[in-house]
Amino acid sequence: MIRSCFSVVLAAVLAVLLAACGGGGGGDGAGGKTEVVVWHGYADAQGENFTALIDQYNREHPDVNVTQLVTNSDLVLQKVLTAVRGGTPPDVAYMFGSWSPNIAEIPQVVDMKDHVSQTGWDWDDFYPAERAAATVGDKVIGVPALVDNLAIVYNKTLFADAGVAPPTREWTWDDFRSAAAKLTDPAEGRYGFAIPADASEDTVWHYLPMLWEAGGDILNSDNTKAVFNSEAGARSLTTLQQMAVTDKSLYLDTTNSNGSKLMNSGKVAMMVTGPWDLSTFTDIDYGVQILPTYAGSDGGHQTISGPDNWVTFDNGDARRQAAVDFVKWITAPEQVKTTSLATGDLPTRSSVGHDRAFVDELDKKMPGTGVFVENLANVQKARPTVEQYPAISEALGQAVVSVMLGESEPAQAxxxxAATADAALAEK
Structure with a gap:
């Protein structure tokens, strides 16, 4: 799902003394088996699936013993840094893709570049945005563990009652705005559209696809200067301004907690969200469609993805190789299929995503998921993997919210x- 824990900065975290976390270090385990310790935050269906896969791996690899430590995913970076300082890092950890610049600075992280280029990895089978999120400079700091994206989820009943045609793949943002206005009913307390408006990375996530579709970008090609304050940036932010301030068709979820509830209760007709929300819409008949685009723009239909990674740590030759082998196995197409069907997570490999029978089966388990799988082809860009991104995101999120609240104009905000972002980038 969308993650907003971007305030974790490597230097700051290293300065904080936390209680030491066990799990890594050491040599062979009982019976001479090579130990591989994996840290992750999986629970419920994800946890059950991962436990079953570990059991399968251990049966098929009798010389290795993979064990797991379940921890809060939001805190893994802090815990890893503390464990590294204590000489006890895990062998593998599930880590957010937004942390990639921080992870690249940890000496014990295994650079996977040479590994993933070898036969059997099929590195190019992972979606481009996943590979981009795992790459920092000339390092590959991890292997994709999870992928998602944003699309329109809409209430079919509200559209029918209002006599509004449902979203199509040809929709522009003008079409979206027009539909949102028609679906808004102040007397009923109903809005056409809801968006996170807490100025967090979640807010930025919803704005970035619009920026890209309008032909803009976040930073320049060498990541030294902000370029989102462009004509494309103003055009895309004006769209949100028009819906929020002029049409009053946009519900601003300032707590970032009410959107899906209002959608499920029929008080919001459309959300731009990810596959993680589908299971919450139990009380409505919903549909899913890809995001609109801008008429006359070369940006086309785009979306944004938040890939996370399996990161491997060097605990000596034997454990390092065993950990790399486990990551190769857990991210292979067969295990990707198993995981997606068991959890509803999108497939991380394009070969799986293009398997029509698989997509149909996944969509049958959770209607609408198939559109999100197909939408992975619209993930054309990734957020820049620079350490200053948290500061950039914070400044951009505040700008977007100030415009939607009617407090400033798009270009001004x-x-x-951009000035704040450039200042942060200059501190490099």
């Missing part, structure tokens, strides 16, 4: 955010 984006110029101010």
């Amino acid at each position: 984006l110029d101010a955010a």
Whole structure:
């Protein structure tokens, strides 16, 4: 799902003394088996599936003993840094893709570049945005563990009652705005559209596909200067301004906690969200469609993805190789299929995503998921893997919210955010 824990900065975390976390280090385990310790935050269906896969791996690899430590995913970076300082890092950890610049600075992290280029990995089978999120400079700091994206989820009943045609793949943002206005009913307390408006990375996530579709970008090609304060940036932010301020068709979820509830209760007709929300819409008949685009723009239909990674740590030759082998196995197409069907997570490999029978089966388990799988082809860009991204995101999120609240104009707000971003980038 979308993650907003971008305030974790490597230097700051290293300065904090936390209680030491066990799990890594050491040599062979009982019976001479090579130990591989995996840290992750999986629970419920994800946890059950991962436990079953570990059991399968251990049966098929009798010389290795993979064990797991379940921890809060939001805190893994802090715990890893503390464990590294204590000489006891895990062998493998599930880590957010937004942390990639921080992870790249940890000496004990295994650079996977040479590994994933070898026969059997099929590195190019992972979606481009996943590979981009795992790459920092000339390092590959991990292997994709999870992928998602954003699309329109809409209430079919509300559309029918209002006499509004449902979203199509040809929709523009003008079409979206027009539909949102028609679906808004102040007397009923109903809005056409809801968006996270807490100025967090979640807010930025919803704005970035619009920026890209309008032909803009976040930073320049060498990541030294903000360029979101462009004509494309103003055009895309004006769309949100028009819906929020002019049409009053946009519900601003300032707590970032009410959107899906209002959608499920029929008070919101459309959300831009990810596959993780589908299981919450138990009380409505919903549909899923890809995001609109801008008429006359070369940006086309785009979306955003938040890939996370399996990161491997060096605990000596034997454990390092065993950990790399486990990551190769757990991310292979067969295990990707198993995981997706068991959890509803999108497949991380394009070969699996293009398997029509698999997608149909996945969509049958959770209607609408198939559109999200197909939408992975619209993930054309990734957020820049720079350490200053948290500061950039914070400035951009505040700009977007200030415009939606009617407190500033798009160009003015984006110029101010760009100045803050440039200052952060200059501190490199």
